Amino acid sequence: MHLTLEKLAPFLGSYYLVLAVMNAVFGYFLWEHKKNIRQAVFWTVVAGAFTIMASIAYSGQQKLMELVSLPEAFRGFVDGNLANPALYTIGTSAFLVTMFLFRKVLVQPVVAWGLLVLALLLMGLSMADVQFAEIVTKPDNVPIVAMVFLLGYFTWLATAQAVKNDERTARGEDPLEKLNNEKILVWPDLVYTELICMVAVTAVLTYWAVGLQAPLEDAASSVKTPNPSKAPWYFLGLQEMLVYFDPWMAGVVLPSTIVAGLMAIPYLDFNKAGNGYYTINQRKFAYLVFQFGFLELWVTLIILGTFLRGPNWNFFGPYEQWDAHKVVALNNVDLSQFFWLGLVGYMPKAPDGASEIAKFGWILWRELPGIIVVVSYLALLPPFLGLTIFRGFYKRMGLIRFMVMSNLLLMMMLLPIKMVLRWTINLKYLISIPEYLLNL
C-alpha cells in the first residue's frame, strides 16, 4: 500500500470537516447551555477555520496541501534531532509530569477540549505527510490511534473527578460519589445507555470491518521474519523491554513480577482513603507509582513500539521513511567488559582444561562487579530506603510488607534504569553469563 496525497485528500477533508462540526457543536453547547457567549464565538470561529482547512484538504493538490501540513523544515528537525528513544522517553515523562502538576487547570472542560482539538489538529497536519499517514492508517494501527485518544479521555475523566473531589475535601465536604449514595438509576437511564452503546459499538465494528482491510501478511515461514516484526499491540511494551533485557528477564521474570505485583497491591496498601471515590491528594504515592508504571512504562512504550519502531527495530522519526538499511551505530558492552577491559586490561578466563566447577568460579569472578551492583541494588537499597525517605512507610507496613513493596518498586525501576544506561554508556548487561543463559 502506497499512499499519495491524492488518495489522502478525501480522508483529510472529511477529517477536518468532522473537526469543524465537533467545534460548532461545542460552541452551540456553550452558547445554549452555558450562556458563555465569548467562548461560544471563539469555538465557532475555530469551526469555521476547520471548514476552510477541509476545503483545502479536499482539493488534494500538492501546492494547496502545503497550507495544511507541517512545514518541511519542522518535520526534518523532528526526524533529525528529536527522534531517538532517549529524547522520546524524556519528552513523554516531562509531558506527563506537566500534566500532573497543572492538573487543576488542565482538567477544566474547556481547557481539555482545547487540548483535544490541538492534538487532533496536530495529527491532521502530520497526516498530510505521507510517511506519517502510512503508519497511522495501517489497519493494524488504526485501533491503536483510537485507543490513544480513548485513554486520554478516560485519564481526563478520572483526573477531573479526582480534582473535584480533592477540592471538596479541602473545603470539608464529602466526595461527589458519596452524595448519591445508594442511588442507582437503572431504568431507563442505565438500560437506555447500554442500548445506545450496543448500537454504537455495532455500527463502529461494522464500519471498521467494511472500511479497513484485514492486516494479513505472508504465509508463515520459520526462516522468514517480517521486518519489522511486531508483537500484538498490547505487548509492544514488553517487546520494547526486550530490547534492554535478556529474554528470560523481559519475557518471563519481569512480566510475572508485574502480574504478581498488581495482585499484591491490595495487600501492600495501607492507605484507607480513596475507597470508592476518585482522589489524588489522599493517595499521592499510590497514584503516582501506578500512573508511572502504566502511562510511562507501558502506554508510551506501546506508542513508541507502534509508531516509531521501524525495520530492524530501529527508531524512526514520525515523518521518516522506514528504510530497512538505516545504519544505527550501536556497540553494546557488558559491565564486566567495562570493568575488566577498561580498568584492569584483560578479561579473566578459565585456563584451558579447567574443571566445570573451576570454570564456574571464574565466571563468577568475571561477573563480580555486576553481581555486587545487583545485589546491593536489590538487597541493600530497601533497608536504606526504609531508614531514610520511606521511614513512615516502613513504620506502617512492617518488615515483610515493606520489603515486598520496595523490591517490587525496585524491579519496576530496573527498566528505566537500564534504558538510561543503554543510552548513556551503551551498557548491555550488568551480569552477563551466557554460558548459563543468565543475563541481567
Added chain:
Amino acid sequence: MVDPKKMSVEEILAACRGGSSSSSSPPESKPALAKDEPSAATGKPAASKPVESKPAAGKPAGAKPGGMNTADILAAARGGAAKSEPASASDGPAPAKSAPGAKSPPAAKPGAMSVADILAAARKGAGAAKETAAEEKPAAKKAPPAKPAAAKAAAQAEPEPVSGAKDTSSILAAARKGVKPGPISKEEAKQRATATIEKPEKSMPVRPAKPAYAIPSPPVAAQSDRRDFFAVVAGSFLAVGFSSFALTNVVWLLGLARFMFPNVLTEPPSKFKVGFSANFAPDTVSDNFKAQFGVWVVNTVYEGQRQIVALRTVCTHLGCTPNWLEAEQKFKCPCHGSGFYKDGVNFEGPAPRPLERYAIQLADDGQLEVDKSRIFYSEKGEWGDSASFVAV
C-alpha cells in the same frame, strides 16, 4: 416530597413510617389516657386531641425506623400506665380519637403499602375499636388488641369499624385474652383467663377409596434383576459413569498426542551439500540456503584463521530470523534489533551470545557438507572444534 421515581428505598420507607407513625399514634396515646385520667379526660374538649397527637404524626423523619414495633408499643403502653401524660388528655368520643389516625393516609403513598403500613392500619383500626371499650378498662397491658378479637369476644360492643387486616399475633392475643378488645383491668383479665374459646369444627370431605388400578402392586423380582444387570456387571451405576468418563478422557488424550505429530514432514534432511568451497568467495555471506535450510554459509576470518562456517539463522535473543544486510555487513534481527558481525558474534542489541554454528565438513566428493544435527556454541568455547568450520 421527592419525585416518586427518584425515591430510594430508604425514602419510601421513611415516608411510610411517617404515615405509619401518625396512624400508630392513637394506640400509643390511648392506653395512657385510658388509664390515667379516665374522668378528667372526658371533660376536655375533643378538639385538643388532634393538636396533641399531631407532633407524633408531624415528624416522620424523627420516627424510629420501623415506626413502632411491638416492643415500642408495649413500652408505650407501660409507660403510659406508669406516668400520667398530659398529652393524651382527651378521651373524647371515638371519632375525635381516631381523627389523627385518619389523617395519616394522605401522607402514606397509597400505592406503597408496606408491611409497616398494613400493621399501622390494623393497629389504628384496633385503636378505633378499642375506643369504645377503653373508657372503663384503663389497665390495658396489651396496646394493640386486634379487631378480630373485638368482633369475636366483645359481644357487648359496637360493630367493627375496620375489617380484615389481622395478624397472627393479634389473633392469638385476642384468643388468649378471651373476649374483649382493648384495655382491660387485671381482675377482668384473670376472670377471662379461665374462659375458653370454642373453635368451630372443621368438616372435611371424605376421601374416596382408591380404585384397584391405583393400588401399587408389589415389585416383581425379575424386573429388579434386569435393572441391576449393568450394576452387577460394572459394580454400580457410579462405576459405569466414571469408567466411561475416564475412557473418554483417555481417548481424548490419545487424540491430543496424535495431534502433536501431524501428517507432514517439513524438515529437510539434516545433512546436505552446499557446493564447492570455491563457490564461497572470501568475506561473503551466502544467503542462498536460508529459505530452504536455515543456514548462512560464510567465508570469514575468525580469530586469525580464514574459515568457511555454517551459521544457524536463528537469533540468539528470542529466535527470530535475522537478515543479512550487505550494505552494513552485518546480520540484523528485525524483532528487537540485535546485530551480529559477519562471523556471527553479537555486538548490538539484546542478543546475549553469538549466532550458533552447524557442523560443516568436506565431503568425499570435495563438496562442503553441512550437518544440522550438531550445533556449536561460541560461549562454551566450541567454535574451536574442527568440526565447526572448514579452514581454507
